[in-house]
Amino acid sequence: MLGPHDNKSMARSKSLTIVSDANLPSTAVDENLARKFKEARERGIHIEDFFNDFLERFLSLDTRRAYQGDLDAFFAFIKSGGELLRHPSDLKAFHFQLYRDKLMSEGKASATINRRLVAIRSFMKWAVSAKLVDHNPLDVVKLPKVQTESPTQDFDDEEVTRMLEAPDLNTLSGNLHRLSMVLLFHLGLRRAELTGLRLMDFQEQRGHFVLRVHGKGDKVRLVPVTDTVRKELQNYCGRLMRAGVKLEPDEWLLQTDPVKRRGQRVDGSTVYRIIEKYARALEINKKVSPHSCRATVISHLLDTRSAPIRDVAIFAGHANVTTTERYDKRRQNLEKSAAYAVDFELEKKKA
Numbered sequence: 093m094l095g096p097h098d099n100k101s102m103a104r105s106k107s108l109t110i111v112s113d114a115n116l117p118s119t120a121v122d123e124n125l126a127r128k129f130k131e132a133r134e135r136g137i138h139i140e141d142f143f144n145d146f147l148e149r150f151l152s153l154d155t156r157r158a159y160q161g162d163l164d165a166f167f168a169f170i171k172s173g174g175e176l177l178r179h180p181s182d183l184k185a186f187h188f189q190l191y192r193d194k195l196m197s198e199g200k201a202s203a204t205i206n207r208r209l210v211a212i213r214s215f216m217k218w219a220v221s222a223k224l225v226d227h228n229p230l231d232v233v234k235l236p237k238v239q240t241e242s243p244t245q246d247f248d249d250e251e252v253t254r255m256l257e258a259p260d261l262n263t264l265s266g267n268l269h270r271l272s273m274v275l276l277f278h279l280g281l282r283r284a285e286l287t288g289l290r291l292m293d294f295q296e297q298r299g300h301f302v303l304r305v306h307g308k309g310d311k312v313r314l315v316p317v318t319d320t321v322r323k324e325l326q327n328y329c330g331r332l333m334r335a336g337v338k339l340e341p342d343e344w345l346l347q348t349d350p351v352k353r354r355g356q357r358v359d360g361s362t363v364y365r366i367i368e369k370y371a372r373a374l375e376i377n378k379k380v381s382p383h384s385c386r387a388t389v390i391s392h393l394l395d396t397r398s399a400p401i402r403d404v405a406i407f408a409g410h411a412n413v414t415t416t417e418r419y420d421k422r423r424q425n426l427e428k429s430a431a432y433a434v435d436f437e438l439e440k441k442k443a
Contacts, residue, residue: 139167139177139178139179139180139182142179142180142215142219142224143160143163143215145222146159146214146215146218146219147159147160149218150310151310152306152310154284154288155308155309155310158211159211159214159215162207162208162211162212163211163212163215165208166191166208166211166212169191169194170187170191173190175187179224180215180216180219180224180225181224181225183216183229183230184229185229185230185232185233188209188212188229188230188233189233191209191212192205192209192233192235192236195208195209196236202236202237205235205236206235206236209235210235212230213228213230213231216228216229216230245378245379245380245384245387246380246384246385246387246388246391247277247376247380247384247385247388249392251374251376252277252388254374254376255273255277255367255370255371255374255376256270256273256274256277258370258373258374259273259370261327261331264331264332264335264349264350264351267327267328267331267332268328268346268347268358269366269369269370270324270328271324271325271327271328271346272286272346272358272363272366273366273367273370273385274320274321274324275289275321276363276367276382276385276386277385277388277389278318278320278321278389279303279305279315279317279321279389280385280386280389280390280407280408281305281386282307282308282382282383282386282409283360283363283364283382283383284360285305285306285307285409286346286363286382287344287346287357287358287359287360287363288306289303289344289345289346290341290342290343290344290345291329291339291340291341291342291343291345292341292342293305293306293345294317294325297314300316301316301317301322302314302315302316302317303315303316303317305409307409308409309411311409311411313406313409315407332350335350335351336351337350337351337354343355344357344358346358348362360382363382364381364382367380367381367382367384367385368380368381386408387419390404390408390416390419391419391420391421393407394416394419394420394421395420395421401413401416401417401420404416
């Protein structure tokens, strides 16, 4: 039997329903929208749809491009085997393992292989957190061990000096090349960090003139700017102003031709060519690259013991000190090897 309160509740519910129905708008069906809904339903879901959602997490355009390239390469490999993945749950451990083995058979460096595989693992971790899959099947597949020695050839002190003195400072391009190398050699920037600099990234903070560096993984670090680097920056901006160019704070610092093509920033391949150009002209007969400049300053700090390794890691933007240790040449110094300290008769000799 219903009580009085129940009757009131039913009446109120009925009343609400009637009011709701009465207020429903009578609109005609949008045939164009209905067609789009039908096409989307028939087309189904593709793995690329999930890629886009995953990549939207990253603020850095360079990070998105890097991950997009690694994911595209992996799924091109999957397609080459006649399989089509539509959902993250279709990705199995053996897909990942066979791709790893393919990269290894091609002779790619372990660090390169790991970078490509990490992008895929990150995608699957995101899929787990988004509850698209209940576990990450790729966790059971081991990644190749990254070599502990850095293959990058760095510059010696004399070569650094010669490289920095080589550009013709009477030209805009010479000033661009000079500043690029100063920032690489003195601040240990990566190529992408260098090309992504804007004038407003140089700031005053807590009594220091610093550079706000947007590094790997969308991480930001502050690097103090020395008087030497600050002077080079002022000289560069002064040279641009004499050519009629005043950079705005949000503009790219390094532009290919700020006079005729304002706003077009220098890309990574251009930085690579700059280093190669001057090394070749100075007859520095070894394989060098922009990363050689970064390796040079990191090695310099470690070799001269100018700073603790943890401070060097922070300066370089390394997430792990282990990465920084790869640049420590002192480990190769046989004269100071710990092997010479082995002496089991030491206590007897003391007696």
